[in-house]
Amino acid sequence: MTELSLTEQxxxxxxxxxxxxxxxxxxxxxxFQREESGRRIANLAIALTLLALLSALTLPTERxxxxxxxxxxxxxxxxxxxxxxxxxxxxxxIGRAFSETQRVGRFEYPILILLSAVGILLMISANDLxxxxxxxxxxxxxxxxxxxxxxxxxxxxxxxxKYFILGALSxxxxxxxxxxxxxxxxxxxxxxxxxxxxxxxxTIGCVFALSGLAFKISAVPFxxxxxxVYEGAPTPVALFLASxxxxxxxALIARFTLEALPPHxxxxxxxxxxxxxxxxxxxxxxxxxxxxxxxxxYSAIGHMGYALIGLIAGGEEGLIALVVYAGIYLLTIxxxxxxxxxxxxxxxxxxxxxxxTGLSQTQPAMAFLLAALLFSLAGIPPLAGFxxxxxxxxxxxxxxxxxxxxxxxVASVIASYYYLRIIKLMYFDDPDISLRMxxxxxxxxxxxASGVFALGFILAPRLxxxxxxxxxxxxxxxx
Amino acid sequence: xxxxxxxxIAFYLFSAALxxxxxxxxxxRNPVHSVLFLIMAFFNAACLFILMGAEFLAMILLIVYIGAxxxxxxxxxxxxxxxxxxxxxxxxxxxxxxxxxxxxLASELILLAALPTVALAPAPPxxxxxxxxxxxxxxxxxxxxxxxxxxxxxxxxxxMVGAIVLTLRPREGIRRQEAARQxxxxxxxxxxxxxxxxxxxx
Numbered sequence: 281m282t283e284l285s286l287t288e289q290x291x292x293x294x295x296x297x298x299x300x301x302x303x304x305x306x307x308x309x310x311x312f313q314r315e316e317s318g319r320r321i322a323n324l325a326i327a328l329t330l331l332a333l334l335s336a337l338t339l340p341t342e343r344x345x346x347x348x349x350x351x352x353x354x355x356x357x358x359x360x361x362x363x364x365x366x367x368x369x370x371x372x373x374i375g376r377a378f379s380e381t382q383r384v385g386r387f388e389y390p391i392l393i394l395l396s397a398v399g400i401l402l403m404i405s406a407n408d409l410x411x412x413x414x415x416x417x418x419x420x421x422x423x424x425x426x427x428x429x430x431x432x433x434x435x436x437x438x439x440x441x442k443y444f445i446l447g448a449l450s451x452x453x454x455x456x457x458x459x460x461x462x463x464x465x466x467x468x469x470x471x472x473x474x475x476x477x478x479x480x481x482x483t484i485g486c487v488f489a490l491s492g493l494a495f496k497i498s499a500v501p502f503x504x505x506x507x508x509v510y511e512g513a514p515t516p517v518a519l520f521l522a523s524x525x526x527x528x529x530x531a532l533i534a535r536f537t538l539e540a541l542p543p544h545x546x547x548x549x550x551x552x553x554x555x556x557x558x559x560x561x562x563x564x565x566x567x568x569x570x571x572x573x574x575x576x577x578y579s580a581i582g583h584m585g586y587a588l589i590g591l592i593a594g595g596e597e598g599l600i601a602l603v604v605y606a607g608i609y610l611l612t613i614x615x616x617x618x619x620x621x622x623x624x625x626x627x628x629x630x631x632x633x634x635x636x637t638g639l640s641q642t643q644p645a646m647a648f649l650l651a652a653l654l655f656s657l658a659g660i661p662p663l664a665g666f667x668x669x670x671x672x673x674x675x676x677x678x679x680x681x682x683x684x685x686x687x688x689x690v691a692s693v694i695a696s697y698y699y700l701r702i703i704k705l706m707y708f709d710d711p712d713i714s715l716r717m718x719x720x721x722x723x724x725x726x727x728x729a730s731g732v733f734a735l736g737f738i739l740a741p742r743l744x745x746x747x748x749x750x751x752x753x754x755x756x757x758x759x
Numbered sequence: 760x761x762x763x764x765x766x767x768i769a770f771y772l773f774s775a776a777l778x779x780x781x782x783x784x785x786x787x788r789n790p791v792h793s794v795l796f797l798i799m800a801f802f803n804a805a806c807l808f809i810l811m812g813a814e815f816l817a818m819i820l821l822i823v824y825i826g827a828x829x830x831x832x833x834x835x836x837x838x839x840x841x842x843x844x845x846x847x848x849x850x851x852x853x854x855x856x857x858x859x860x861x862x863x864l865a866s867e868l869i870l871l872a873a874l875p876t877v878a879l880a881p882a883p884p885x886x887x888x889x890x891x892x893x894x895x896x897x898x899x900x901x902x903x904x905x906x907x908x909x910x911x912x913x914x915x916x917x918x919m920v921g922a923i924v925l926t927l928r929p930r931e932g933i934r935r936q937e938a939a940r941q942x943x944x945x946x947x948x949x950x951x952x953x954x955x956x957x958x959x960x961x
Contacts, residue, residue: 425921
């Protein structure tokens with residue numbers, strides 16, 4: 281491969297550059313016009329994200345490596361970046377509405393989201409261990425701060441602190457793994473690691489590195505932080521946590537296992553354990569939850585398990601299933617969090633499932649949308665979530681992982697109980713309190729877009745499955 | 760002939776001192792003394808790195824661990840009111856678990872050394888040193904890895920923004936320095952001359 285000139289390399293790096301430089305420029309703007317700049321910065325951040333999305337979509341589609349092979353741009357990276365940037369844009373839109381209604385707005389919120397987005401894009405493109413680590417740290421460090429955003433609330437501070445300490449621990453595990461891989465494999469590039477001669481040290485390193493990565497998608501047994509952080513973090517931050525970083529971490533795990541893990545490192549076994557544990561715990565542990573955000577956290581754990589099945593099945597079908605699943609999950613969970621934020625019981629958002637009782641009588645339109653989104657998360661046809669699970673289980677069965685698909689189906693049947701319980705409360709019980717709705721135009725847009733996606737996916741599944749197929753071929757190096 | 764001997768003597772000297780200081784850290788009753796022992800242990804470890812020709816690591820150890828981490832420990836120990844007697848209370852309860860972990864760790868280390876199959880590969884002979892390794896690191900850090908250097912800068916920026924966001928609170932009633940206002944003040948604005956009769960006051 282011919283070495284690209286610096287300008288060509290930077291052109292391939294345009295989305296990251298735009299976000300990083302833009303975030304710094306907005307920071308300057310905010311610092312020098314502290315009082316009145318909040319709304320303008322939020323708007324500019326959204327514009328910047330859309331610009332980055334546009335520039336990501338116009339990147340050349342052939343696989344290219346930049347900065348001495350540290351980063352790779354291929355169709356998989358472009359697709360995942362586009363998905364992640366949609367999540368970022370949604371978090372910014374909702375965050376803008378949130379900071380205006382709650383009057384906790386500090387202008388740094390969009391800037392930290394943008395900087396975290398830089399890390400997300402770096403993770404998706406990472407092609408060596410340093411890039412992997414730097415991407416993860418950039419992404420998570422901003423998230424630790426965002427989780428503790430309500431600094432006067434005990435829960436939010438607790439969320440930030442827990443997330444930070446466990447995140448630092450997982451980074452330690454990851455780095456330990458990376459140093460073992462470098463020591464025994466003799467290189468940091470993914471291709472060099474894959475070509476390294478087998479050794480016990482390399483295997484141990486790979487296991488540690490995968491464990492560190494599993495923390496980022498909150499796969500069992502590295503999930504302990506998730507419910508507390510989701511519960512304590514402000515809702516728009518929880519939305520962000522559940523969307524874009526998850527997509528990025530899934531993309532990173534996919535690239536790491538396919539391109540870096542040597543076959544003897546046992547990556548498939550590890551992923552299988554993670555997937556089974558996540559699916560079962562996500563289904564069972566959420567049943568007893570009364571708090572809506574904790575319930576969604578367990579649901580997120582379960583969904584990561586299903587997405588991993590696609591990766592375990594492997595091959596083109598498996599990867600398509602992974603990308604489709606990630607996309608559907610991202611676009612659905614955004615709507616769920618958005619509807620939770622829009623509802624108001626007196627002055628605060630509803631915290632518990634019981635508070636949604638009888639929503640269909642007080643807010644019929646909202647109840648319908650929320651029900652559709654929850655049905656989609658549960659994977660009930662003909663909604664979008666069903667197709668995600670369908671692709672995943674189909675790919676598992678085709679590749680001979682029938683038992684894995686069976687466990688997945690059983691887990692999703694158990695999991696549908698708690699989604700259906702919310703819907704039952706909304707539709708078949710009488711309300712005690714009347715919930716109000718406070719929807720700003722931008723949140724309304726996000727909510728309706730998510731709802732239309734969940735309901736209308738069946739009409740045009742190709743809109744997602746074709747980019748997914750393109751992405752899968754790019755990652756596997758197929759024409 | 761003399762140089763290797765001197766190196767050996769220095770190695771055993773620093774190693775012995777390191778072990779002694781490390782024991783001091785856990786044996787000292789006064790936590791401030793523990794931290795001071797820790798600083799000495801770091802210092803001896805840095806000397807060992809210099810003997811190995813890794814002067815960059817030695818300097819990093821001095822700057823980061825002594826300059827920042829240990830000083831932070833000292834601040835925490837001296838400024839926070841931590842009841843160390845209470846912290847030690849659980850000692851006998853946790854002793855069995857600690858001992859078990861120690862035994863596991865020790866047996867793992869022994870196994871690692873004893874089993875030929877998992878033995879570490881011998882270290883490659885050190886390359887001919889033509890250039891101090893600080894220079895070598897600098898050469899690649901600002902060329903081949905310049906992009907990582909920049910990205911690490913972004914991480915530090917996030918850390919700074921985060922620290923400010925989470926701790927800065929606007930405070931009322933403090934006097935800030937405002938150069939423009941201070942310089943543009945005139946004598947007439949702020950100084951008033953009154954005639955005061957003796958014995959009466961204002």
